[in-house]
Amino acid sequence: MLKNKVAVIYGAGGAIGGAVARAFAREGAKVFLTGRLRAAVEAVAKDVVSTGGSAETAEVDALDEHAVDTHLQSVIDEAGRVDIAFDAVGISNTRIIGVPLVELDIALFSLPITTATSYFLIARLAARRMVANKSGVIMTVTAAHSRIGIPLVGGYGPAQAAKEALTRGLSAELAPHGIRVVGLRPQAMPEAETIKEAYEPRAKVSRMTWEQWQEMLANKTHPRRLMTLAEMANVAVFLASDQASGMTGTTVNLTMGSLDD
Ligand SMILES: NC(=O)c1ccc[n+]([C@@H]2O[C@H](COP(=O)([O-])OP(=O)(O)OC[C@H]3O[C@@H](n4cnc5c(N)ncnc54)[C@H](OP(=O)(O)O)[C@@H]3O)[C@@H](O)[C@H]2O)c1
Numbered sequence: 001m002l003k004n005k006v007a008v009i010y011g012a013g014g015a016i017g018g019a020v021a022r023a024f025a026r027e028g029a030k031v032f033l034t035g036r037l038r039a040a041v042e043a044v045a046k047d048v049v050s051t052g053g054s055a056e057t058a059e060v061d062a063l064d065e066h067a068v069d070t071h072l073q074s075v076i077d078e079a080g081r082v083d084i085a086f087d088a089v090g091i092s093n094t095r096i097i098g099v100p101l102v103e104l105d106i107a108l109f110s111l112p113i114t115t116a117t118s119y120f121l122i123a124r125l126a127a128r129r130m131v132a133n134k135s136g137v138i139m140t141v142t143a144a145h146s147r148i149g150i151p152l153v154g155g156y157g158p159a160q161a162a163k164e165a166l167t168r169g170l171s172a173e174l175a176p177h178g179i180r181v182v183g184l185r186p187q188a189m190p191e192a193e194t195i196k197e198a199y200e201p202r203a204k205v206s207r208m209t210w211e212q213w214q215e216m217l218a219n220k221t222h223p224r225r226l227m228t229l230a231e232m233a234n235v236a237v238f239l240a241s242d243q244a245s246g247m248t249g250t251t252v253n254l255t256m257g258s259l260d261d
Contacts, residue, residue, distance in 0.1 A: 002240060005024075005029040006075065006083045007029045007240070008034065008072065008075055009024070009032070009086045010060065010068075010085075010086065010118060011087070012040075012057075013035040013039075013041040014040070014089075014090060015194065015229060016232065016233075017044070017089075018040075019229035019230060019232065019233040020086055021033055021048060022047055023233035023237050024086075024236075025051070025055060026051065030054045031054065032071075032079075033045050033057045033058070034059070036062075041057045058074070068122060072126060076129055081129070081133055083137065086139045086240070087119045087140040088141055089118040090115065091111065091112065091115050093156075094197045094198065096111055096112050097152055098201070108154060109155040113158060116163050119163050123166070127170070131177045133178075139181075139182055139236065141185075141186065143186070143188075144255050164185070167183045181248055181249060182251070182252065183250070183251035183252065184235060184252050185253055186255070187254065187259075191228065199213055200213070214226060217258075220257075220258040222257030223256055225256075235254060
């Protein structure tokens with residue numbers, strides 16, 4: 001589905017970035033994997049290459065404009081273009097959750113919002129290259145917190161809502177130039193370490209085991225189970241592909257029924 005596409009993934013060493021990278025490469029994309037820590041990104045690249053895919057790695061802080069710009073130029077120099085830019089950047093939940101809003105200081109409130117600006121930076125710099133080809137797809141990941149009031153998550157919800165608003169705004173400006181902008185809003189996927197880190201302490205406080213907590217979350221979905229990283233990545237493949245040419249300016253609800261549209 002992505003044969004010969006050139007995809008740049010930011011935060012590629014993370015759970016979602018890694019799953020998307022593997023799925024994009026499986027479908028024929030040449031993936032350029034970036035992250036702050038090279039070791040995590042290298043591990044994903046090794047997987048991709050061992051299954052016959054094509055992957056290159058680079059150390060790029062997605063909040064550093066110069067680093068993102070220089071890397072994108074190196075991709076253009078090597079591959080000739082950028083077809084897909086995927087923002088999978090996120091910070092550890094343990095750093096941002098657990099403090100009531102009335103006690104939260106501004107720096108901690110702002111942390112997830114500042115992190116979300118990676119999406120703006122990536123989109124802006126990638127779009128400048130994509131405009132020349134009159135095609136491209138810019139993607140990000142959000143969470144149900146964008147739409148539901150959830151206690152003790154600080155600035156996380158506002159950050160997710162901002163990314164979804166940015167998806168609409170970017171699309172309104174870029175779609176006339178052939179660039180689609182789409183987001184994914186998955187339910188918590190327990191395989192991701194950051195989800196376990198976030199929810200296990202809350203489970204303990206509620207005198208529940210981690211397994212019982214997952215079951216409680218799963219019971220909010222229609223199929224009574226949580227999504228896997230592979231399922232999320234398969235949807236990402238479709239959205240990134242030309243098969244989804246009719247989709248832009250939207251965030252796909254992957255909460256399996258736990259959040260109504
Ligand atoms: N996992 C889920 O179930 C789930 C569900 C819904 C939404 N989401 C959202 O999806 C995003 C990714 O989640 P995830 O589970 O994949 O998290 P993750 O495993 O923690 O991955 C996030 C990645 O982003 C990297 N990163 C952080 N700051 C960066 C920066 N400035 N430049 C480049 N890379 C940076 C991290 O690397 P470092 O080691 O350098 O920090 C990490 O590799 C988050 O926004 C999360 O809230 C996740």
